[in-house]
Amino acid sequence: MLTAYDFISASIAQAAGVDIILVGDSAANTVLGYATTREVSVEEMLVLTRAARRGAPDLVVVGDLPFGSYESDDARALANAAAFVDAGADIIKLEGAGPMLERVRAIHEAGIPVMGHVGLLPQGAQSSSDLRARGRSAVEGIGIVEDAVALEQAGAAMIVVEAVPAPVADAIRACVGVPVIGIGAGSRVDGQVLVYPDMLGLTPGSVPRFVRKYADLRSGWEGAVRAYAADVRSRAFPSGAEEYGMMDAEREDFERRLAQYQAATQSS
DSSP: OEEOSHHHHHHHHTTTTOSSSEEEHHHHTTTSSSSSSSOOOHHHHHHHHHHHHHHHHTTEEEEEEEHHHHSHHHHHHHHHHHHHHHTOOSEEEOOTTHHHHHHHHHHHHHTEEEEEEEEEGGGGOSSGGGGGOOOSSHHHHHHHHHHHHHHHOOOOOOOEESSSOHHHHHHHHHHSSSSSSEESSSSSSOOOBBOOOTTTOOHHHOTTTTTTSSSSSSHHHHHHHHHHHHHHTOSSSSSSGGSSSOOOHHHHHHHHHHHHHHHHHHHH
């Protein structure tokens, strides 16, 4: 599984053989420039979901319910889940267990597949210090396993486990019968997900320790833009090969007509 937020990134994911696309609320940071994922709206996420669906018509698309769109009551959660389905999502993802189990149950009973999310819950982070690994104590680790089991019992069809020690993720996989997707949760779960700007080296600054960079596209992208700007300013771009020409007779006729037009406008 890989995130994608637009037509191009989704189409590349499909062409490259990815199984599942997550239109994640990480788009708040990576695409929309918000400080936290808590700021992105349902309307913004629906635009991105439609674009990703058009780019990857053959893949499973997961729509990420943003902060504030499902926590308050079942009716709100159902209405927003249905909006994501209308936008092209096959599965709806939400964070947490506890009170959110009722939301999972309601969405599942409405016939909409749900993906749960345990461990680190980014929507609950109000500062960068909150974005830390979870389950590193025995008590917290068992609590995360219990949350995953409860999510499955409530109807979750898949579960994302984020930023937990591998033994905790292994225990979740052993205790539930639905696919477990890890992000910073070791290698023995059923699948992995990464944020695509992170894995392509597009994200400025530091990235979480669980990110493996498969490319360094930011420096190449920036270099290409610098070269373009320099060529435009020096008039090296466009070259003759990048211009459209005219047949000699048409050019002569154009120049004659242009001279007539200029003379008429000057005399008036």
